[in-house]
Amino acid sequence: MTHPPESRRGLIHGATAYALWGLLPLYFHLVDRVDAGEIVAQRVLWSVVLLVPIVLLLGRRGKLWAALRTPKVLAMLAASAALIAANWLMYVWAVLHHQVLAASMAYFLNPLLNIAMGVALLNERLTRAQAVAVLLAGAGVAVLAFGADGGLWISLTIALSFAFYGLIRKLAPVEAFEGLTIETLLLAPVALGYVAWLSGHGGLSFGREAGLTALLVLAGAVTTVPLLLFAAAARELRMATLGLLQFVAPSLQFLLAITLFGERLDARTLVSFALIWAGLAVYVGGSLAGRRRRVAAEA
Numbered sequence: 001m002t003h004p005p006e007s008r009r010g011l012i013h014g015a016t017a018y019a020l021w022g023l024l025p026l027y028f029h030l031v032d033r034v035d036a037g038e039i040v041a042q043r044v045l046w047s048v049v050l051l052v053p054i055v056l057l058l059g060r061r062g063k064l065w066a067a068l069r070t071p072k073v074l075a076m077l078a079a080s081a082a083l084i085a086a087n088w089l090m091y092v093w094a095v096l097h098h099q100v101l102a103a104s105m106a107y108f109l110n111p112l113l114n115i116a117m118g119v120a121l122l123n124e125r126l127t128r129a130q131a132v133a134v135l136l137a138g139a140g141v142a143v144l145a146f147g148a149d150g151g152l153w154i155s156l157t158i159a160l161s162f163a164f165y166g167l168i169r170k171l172a173p174v175e176a177f178e179g180l181t182i183e184t185l186l187l188a189p190v191a192l193g194y195v196a197w198l199s200g201h202g203g204l205s206f207g208r209e210a211g212l213t214a215l216l217v218l219a220g221a222v223t224t225v226p227l228l229l230f231a232a233a234a235r236e237l238r239m240a241t242l243g244l245l246q247f248v249a250p251s252l253q254f255l256l257a258i259t260l261f262g263e264r265l266d267a268r269t270l271v272s273f274a275l276i277w278a279g280l281a282v283y284v285g286g287s288l289a290g291r292r293r294r295v296a297a298e299a
Contacts, residue, residue: 010236014245017229021107022252025261027222028095031215034205036092037194039219042206043088044184044191046220051181060178067174067182074182080168081183084227085190087161094154100257101269102151106158107250108141108276113163114242121167124238129286133244133279140275143268166242169234176231180224244283247276 031039055064067073094103115134118124126134145152172179198204206216234242254273257263 007236010233011241011245013229014233014237014242015248017226017233018246018248019252020226020229022249023256024091024222024226025095025100025103025253025256027215027218028092029261031212031219032096033212034216035198035203036089036096038198038203038205039092039216040085040088041191041194042216043219043223044085044187045195046217047180047184047224048188048220050220050224051177051184054177055181058177063175064178064181067178070173073172073174076168076172077174077179077182078186080165080172080179081186083161083165083168084183085187087158087165088223090154090157090161094158098261098263099151099154100253100261101263102154103158104250104253104257105141105145105151106155106162107246107253108137108272109145109155109159110163110166110250111242111244111246112138112141113159114166114246115244117163117167118238122170127286127290129282129289130244133283133286136279136282137244137247137276140272140279143272143275146268166230166234169231176228176235180227180231184224244280247280251277 028039034042055061067077091103091106094100112134115126115130119126145155169176169179174182195204195206206213233245237245251273258265258269
């Protein structure tokens with residue numbers, strides 16, 4: 001099986017998506033008084049409000065309806081919608097309960113899962129540098145997992161849900177924008193039902209305070225922008241490249257956890273962090289060397 005060359009645009013999409021996700025705990029810190037389920041529901045509903053007008057303005061209704069009328073596409077997007085909803089809920093819960101380090105460990109695990117899926121399911125091959133990078137990163141994650149102190153189940157839930165989400169979005173024959181719009185529309189009835197239930201039981205935060213309400217409205221953009229970038233990157237990059245780019249997000253989350261959020265940093269965590277970044281350095285160095293060799297061969 002041959003693979004198309006990776007584009008610089010895909011790398012930019014992927015790196016930007018992961019940087020935004022890495023800074024996401026800052027947003028959830030501002031809405032930490034809100035129930036995790038409501039935050040996820042508001043993310044879904046305000047994403048609908050944002051996406052549907054864009055579909056109309058860009059004249060992409062035809063592609064959207066074509067995807068909706070294709071049973072295979074709809075089934076795949078229903079599965080990816082369920083996975084991303086589970087991922088969001090677990091991640092928000094972790095941040096609100098001061099488990100940002102456990103959440104960051106999940107996204108350190110994700111690259112390894114993506115690489116394994118690429119090799120096992122998509123017949124992708126690793127270069128020597130990538131193999132060494134994976135071994136170093138795996139050692140770092142193993143050290144971090146060994147000292148997870150009961151948070152490993154959080155990490156595994158977040159990691160597995162997002163890894164399978166990325167795989168489905170890579171394989172689904174639908175463009176990034178239409179795919180995200182359909183996922184959001186599929187989740188909207190559930191989100192609306194949960195918001196209605198909270199409102200009926202006096203537990204709804206939306207509308208109580210102007211500042212908090214504005215932040216919840218912003219959840220649509222906070223959700224939509226990085227997911228669109230990620231979905232585009234997933235179709236333009238190999239799973240191995242996506243996997244190693246994902247170290248950007250947990251690295252930022254890790255730094256936020258030990259600085260702004262004051263979570264405990266011990267020697268085991270430092271060793272893990274050093275091993276993972278060593279893996280990244282090997283991968284980047286190998287990629288640059290490989291690119292130079294290809295350029296020289298073409299010349």
